[in-house]
Amino acid sequence: MCGIMGYIGTEKASPIISKGLKNLEYRGYDSVGVAMLSALSGSLEIRKGVGKVDDVQNQLKFDELDGNIGIGHTRWATHGTVSRENSHPHTDCAGKVAIIHNGIIENNIELKKMLLSKGHRFSGETDSEVIAHLIEDRMNSGDIGSVDSIGSVDSIGSVDSIGSVDSIGSVDSVGSVDSVGSVDSVGSVDSVGFVDSVGSVDSVGSVDSVGSVDSVGFVDSVGSVGSVESAESTRFGSCFEDACRWAFGQLQGSYAVLAMVEGADEIVAVRKDSPLVLGQADHGTFFASDVSPFLEWTKDVIYLQNHDFVVARKDSLRICNLIDGEVDRPVDTVEWSVEEARKGNFEHFMLKEIFEQAETIQKAIQQDREVVDRIVQMIQEGFGVFFVACGSSYHACMTGSYLMSKIAGVHVNVVLASEFENYEHFLTDRTLVFAVSQSGETADVLDAVKAAKRQGSKIVSITNVMGSSLSREGDELLMMNSGPEICVLSTKTYTSQVIMMVLLACALAGEDEDCARRVKELYMDVHNLTSKNMRERLRNLASLLVGKDHIYMIGRGLQYTTAMEAALKVKEVSYIHTEAFAGGELKHGPLALISEGTPLFVFVSRENEDRIISNAQEVKARGGYVIGVSDWDNPVFDYWIKVPDCGNLNPVIQAIPLQILAYELAVELGLDPDKPRNLAKCVTVL
Ligand code: AGP
Numbered sequence: 001m002c003g004i005m006g007y008i009g010t011e012k013a014s015p016i017i018s019k020g021l022k023n024l025e026y027r028g029y030d031s032v033g034v035a036m037l038s039a040l041s042g043s044l045e046i047r048k049g050v051g052k053v054d055d056v057q058n059q060l061k062f063d064e065l066d067g068n069i070g071i072g073h074t075r076w077a078t079h080g081t082v083s084r085e086n087s088h089p090h091t092d093c094a095g096k097v098a099i100i101h102n103g104i105i106e107n108n109i110e111l112k113k114m115l116l117s118k119g120h121r122f123s124g125e126t127d128s129e130v131i132a133h134l135i136e137d138r139m140n141s142g143d144i145g146s147v148d149s150i151g152s153v154d155s156i157g158s159v160d161s162i163g164s165v166d167s168i169g170s171v172d173s174v175g176s177v178d179s180v181g182s183v184d185s186v187g188s189v190d191s192v193g194f195v196d197s198v199g200s201v202d203s204v205g206s207v208d209s210v211g212s213v214d215s216v217g218f219v220d221s222v223g224s225v226g227s228v229e230s231a232e233s234t235r236f237g238s239c240f241e242d243a244c245r246w247a248f249g250q251l252q253g254s255y256a257v258l259a260m261v262e263g264a265d266e267i268v269a270v271r272k273d274s275p276l277v278l279g280q281a282d283h284g285t286f287f288a289s290d291v292s293p294f295l296e297w298t299k300d301v302i303y304l305q306n307h308d309f310v311v312a313r314k315d316s317l318r319i320c321n322l323i324d325g326e327v328d329r330p331v332d333t334v335e336w337s338v339e340e341a342r343k344g345n346f347e348h349f350m351l352k353e354i355f356e357q358a359e360t361i362q363k364a365i366q367q368d369r370e371v372v373d374r375i376v377q378m379i380q381e382g383f384g385v386f387f388v389a390c391g392s393s394y395h396a397c398m399t400g401s402y403l404m405s406k407i408a409g410v411h412v413n414v415v416l417a418s419e420f421e422n423y424e425h426f427l428t429d430r431t432l433v434f435a436v437s438q439s440g441e442t443a444d445v446l447d448a449v450k451a452a453k454r455q456g457s458k459i460v461s462i463t464n465v466m467g468s469s470l471s472r473e474g475d476e477l478l479m480m481n482s483g484p485e486i487c488v489l490s491t492k493t494y495t496s497q498v499i500m501m502v503l504l505a506c507a508l509a510g511e512d513e514d515c516a517r518r519v520k521e522l523y524m525d526v527h528n529l530t531s532k533n534m535r536e537r538l539r540n541l542a543s544l545l546v547g548k549d550h551i552y553m554i555g556r557g558l559q560y561t562t563a564m565e566a567a568l569k570v571k572e573v574s575y576i577h578t579e580a581f582a583g584g585e586l587k588h589g590p591l592a593l594i595s596e597g598t599p600l601f602v603f604v605s606r607e608n609e610d611r612i613i614s615n616a617q618e619v620k621a622r623g624g625y626v627i628g629v630s631d632w633d634n635p636v637f638d639y640w641i642k643v644p645d646c647g648n649l650n651p652v653i654q655a656i657p658l659q660i661l662a663y664e665l666a667v668e669l670g671l672d673p674d675k676p677r678n679l680a681k682c683v684t685v686l
Contacts, residue, residue, distance in 0.1 A: 009284015020293030028076025092136030400501030429456030440468025
């Protein structure tokens, strides 16, 4: 999904935006663009191009742009090809309004049709561009649409122009009116400051006094508006802000939008089902898809809720909710340090995050005892437990269901979040749904949570990002404590999720102490897996595999789910077709894929050694090249990766060498392990 960033304050915006986009690049790297409001000319400057942040930034020199107000976007294409025209920011016909968007506008086709019929010209094929033209369309209408009837109004600050008013019950005081198209009837008006022009007034009950009105300020208090039957917009605010509020009201789907306009020192934003957070610093306000882009400047963050509408100026910040009205959003403090979100001495985030696992695994087991006890009780008292997730998190859930069955004797249904709707009719208010997502923003998982809540089911959220949507959706929350994971591939968060599954299963079985001791013992085993020797051995294996078109992996039980995760890592980052099968399935079809030299990984544990080794022999018999992942060598292996056998903790210890192998394959193939093609760190659209 795309990364969006904005800044308004006293600092020069362009370097802040460029740096922020660099930190957001893991969310999408097809094209990049910025818009700045020049402090010198007051004009809107847009620069955008296809490619990664560094390349486009060097080519288009974003940092040259002056101004203290700016927005920036890094794109992951969903609607429209990867091109300059489809890059954000998008503008209106006049190039005066600029918007950036993350999400999908589901009704973009009908909105575009309406705008085209009104003469708007579109420069790209994206769904997002309609937003700029909607704002323009509203601003060009200029007038406050027509007002059917207003019950009674205590006081109105000032009005630019009112299209037409059917009837006004009574008005205590009106600051001043620029022009009123036509007024059918006014009950009584106590005082009107100054009226520029009134088109026509049918009847005015009584007007006490009239003041004067030129432009639209923001009216904090509209005493009581009896009823506003259909008024396109009866709110009085800055024309741009109004137009944005109206335009955002037309959108359906998921969206986080930042908008700017020439001539207004403000950024207007909205979020619905796409992540957007605010950073507050003494010198200004930051907007971003997550906290990492502005950690360098501030740790004070405001997590926006769905339908929150923000107007940020250099000296003020206003948040209201388009559904609930005025809201008060608290300022939280981010625990993560800037360093954690940096590569340090590592060439890539992927390697850094793999090397962090000896520590992160220990942090994953440090959970609030009371929360774990409550969750154990929910499982015991509930009727039906579901684990719901996507990608690597789904593989951790698969492993979790095996562990729940093996250790605690509890049955768990594991369902891909995107397939969860097929199970909704099984859900009741006694069902317990574990929603697992490192980013906490995966749209399919959030959608599954909505479906479960519709049936009254209880939710346990397991996530790595405090303040993420999922962290706020659950009845109970377990944080993974892995620290920021920047590489698109999940590595440390996968092993942390598995450790949390072990913790829950042991807690259910009342074997907590033994579990905690065994995880502690894992520290050195995990640390040793990142040794120079091991890396050398895996680098050597990578050089044997780089030319292969297909790689297969097998395992039984916990080793089968580990094979699934290992296959995902290799295919994600090397683009080599890699597939995992349950060892027992081999003879039911996949064995046909094996020919001379076909590489097959076999994950072995003491528990099911005989059977899985005989599967490996069946492959060997067809000329396959067998790579063993196990604690001891075996004649069937053509290549052996020595990994200690840790029983139920094997899904952690056996996954790590394959993460390193995937990394070495990518480097060997000259690919970027942190930003594989066509992928993004969190998928915020369905
Ligand atoms: C894994 O390496 C991928 N990044 C991807 O499959 C990921 O696990 C999936 O998108 C789920 O992400 P989440 O845990 O943030 O929900």
